[in-house]
């Protein structure tokens with residue numbers, strides 16, 4: 001069992017080193033050749049990197065599944081961008097929701113879980129649906145970048161994602177925020193209109209606030225908590241434990 005896990009990890013590390021100087025498009029072509037069918041692209045419709053990744057992938061291979069996690073708490077602007085992108089690129093976005101409705105979550109865990117234990121809330125509304133989205137897939141594409149936060153500073157181009165049990169490819173890992181926005185402008189890529197209203201990083205309505213010019217772009221997320229990640233991109237492949245599923249009725 002050890003061999004079947006360790007050997008692929010070493011091969012992935014070697015592939016990541018080889019792709020370190022490659023363009024995002026070259027990385028995407030490599031990923032499509034290596035893993036499609038079986039490749040999924042995560043796009044939250046809430047960040048510019050995801051839109052760049054989507055635009056690049058749609059120019060290379062439109063058969064890759066595009067999915068998003070619908071927490072039930074997304075901004076109207078995020079749904080609007082989802083629909084705009086789907087129409088522009090001609091794909092059917094696959095939305096994955098929590099097994100619990102917001103009312104069921106409140107019944108099982110109390111009101112406003114996000115304000116008391118955001119790790120538990122993210123585990124229920126983001127991590128578990130993401131696990132279902134990736135079930136049966138061979139690799140997934142993420143738009144995370146090294147310049148986004150300290151916890152993402154060591155992001156490799158290719159890695160084994162132990163948390164979800166498949167390969168994770170980060171084609172934009174080496175890109176900067178300004179490169180992302182330049183690509184958006186050059187290619188007229190649609191983006192979330194909240195970016196023009198002081199929201200550099202957009203997640204759920206309960207946990208996203210606008211930030212002042214010059215502030216850390218992710219400082220508007222989970223304000224008041226020592227939390228910077230939703231649990232999908234934990235660097236070591238581990239994160240807050242997912243709470244046990246409560247027995248709740250419809």
Ligand code: SF4
Nearest residue numbers: 114118121122204207
């Ligand atoms: S971002 Fe906030 S509301 Fe959304 S799943 Fe996480 S804790 Fe819950």
